Amino acid sequence: MSLKLGVPSKGRLMEKTFDWFAKRGLTLARTGSEREYAGAIEGVAGMELVLLSAGEIPRELAAGRIHLGVTGTDLVQEKLPLWEQQLEEMQPLGFGHADLILAVPQCWIDVETLDDLDAVAASFRKAHGHRLRIATKYHRLVREFLTEAGVADYQLVDSQGATEGTVKNETAEMVADITSTGETLRANHLKLLSDGLVLQSQATLWRSRVASYSEAEREALKALSALIHGET
């Protein structure tokens, strides 16, 4: 068996991952047609490339079906409550930066902090008969962050895309979403809470602590580590 490396199967994340490894002497490539998710690795013997959706990589690592994988910190922490026990962070890759933040309408001039948010959530519930809605796809991370901060009387509503638009459409009062520059937020008349940074994420190379490693796979891992750490 070979050492399996899971990499996002399309888009900029895939390209940047390929570039990152290429700089360190490891050539990753998609093989076959554009639609076929097969890949090849050159540079370290005994490795195999597995192309996957970035969102599935945490689960595959936690199940031990792949040994290594590239995906964002946000996805790992959202999907794996015990990620520290299941995964080892081998190397942050320096791209794919994104912050998971809490944002409210700019017209809420009375809300700057979590403390304000909590107070507003209480009065909003009293006035409207339902809890203040936060649109997000990062349910666990946001919930744990708000529990820790002692914010109550909110509810999470699921939004898998165009999250910033939910406030205008009145399907949510505020959002918890990934942003890199904040431009989309501003364009949608939203602003950050000053202490509402839930998580800073970037693309990271993870190693599964759960997977089993044969002698040959261990050797391949050693060779790969040498490549990575020799360069950086």
Next chain:
Amino acid sequence: MSERSQTLARAARLRMNFEAAGAQVVEPPLLQPAGTLLDLYGEDIRARAYVTSDAVRGEQMLRPDFTLPVVQMHMRDGAEPARYTYSGEVFRRQEHDPDRSNEYLQVGYEIFERDDPAGADAEVFALIALQLRGLPLRAATGDIGILMAAVEGLNTTEMRKAALMRHIWRPRRFRSLLDRYAGRSPVPDSRLKLLSSEGPLTGSATVLGKRSEAEVAERVALLREDAAAPPIAENELLALEALMAVRETVPFAVEQMRDIAVDLPAISPALDRLDKRVAALKARGIDIDTLDFEASYGRTSMEYYDGFVFGFYAGSRPDLPPIASGGRYDALTRQLGQEGEIPAVGGVLRPDLMLMLEEGQS
């Protein structure tokens, strides 16, 4: 006998004991409508309970405890006074602690009665202590009602008291509110700016979302009002802090709290209720002199207890959850019972943990 059938047999025996004490057996459904639980606990319950759903009924939860369905059942068609007992599985997610069971048996005893709260508190505690006799357990007790009375009695605005009351069960936020109302934490610049600016409030910001301009303006007015209110007095603050730190055997705890009541006279009626409970416990043979009392006990548990609270812990196994726990939840019946309300107190046992400790002993 297998482990599970032993646990079931023990649960059946416990429930029989509770029946013999006068309780009626009830069997609430496993699936509970998620809405009620979410309204009560907020999103936090999702971290503890399993959610499932179908297209017609929407979200349902595997019951995380019995109290809620028992209260609902009683409010719907219960006679007064009433005593109930039940035995069955509850389900809790343990995503951060996979060594803990996510499915286990609970056996419980609940009293709905208006006349004698001290007697009912003591009855539940003593009956549960009786089931646990012989096991090496430490009992912890507390009384959320004393803390609530202290907050209610502070010489400050109603708004501040309501905010503190809402967070009694979230000690960290309670702490930060208290620091702010006492003038201990600095006011953020953004707040100072907001309070000082005159004229149109929303300025150039586009108004969007369901929270209206009027609601924003109303809160700004409240914040200005609050900024003008004097801080909570030092002696009250120190007394409240001393109260939250009380941790002693019952007789000493009572003595300390009577001293604190000099600065917080509002807690005196709650202390009188504690005295009555202590007398009722004594009458039922509980050794009051060695019983622990912690004024802050129960503040981090599920937030419906608002009076007497208790738990039994295995001293040799600090990793285990409480073997039994319970308390008074008068406000819950008000929240759930559309019109009516009735004082209520109850507790649950974990037969699986009892068996485990017994095996450890032999």
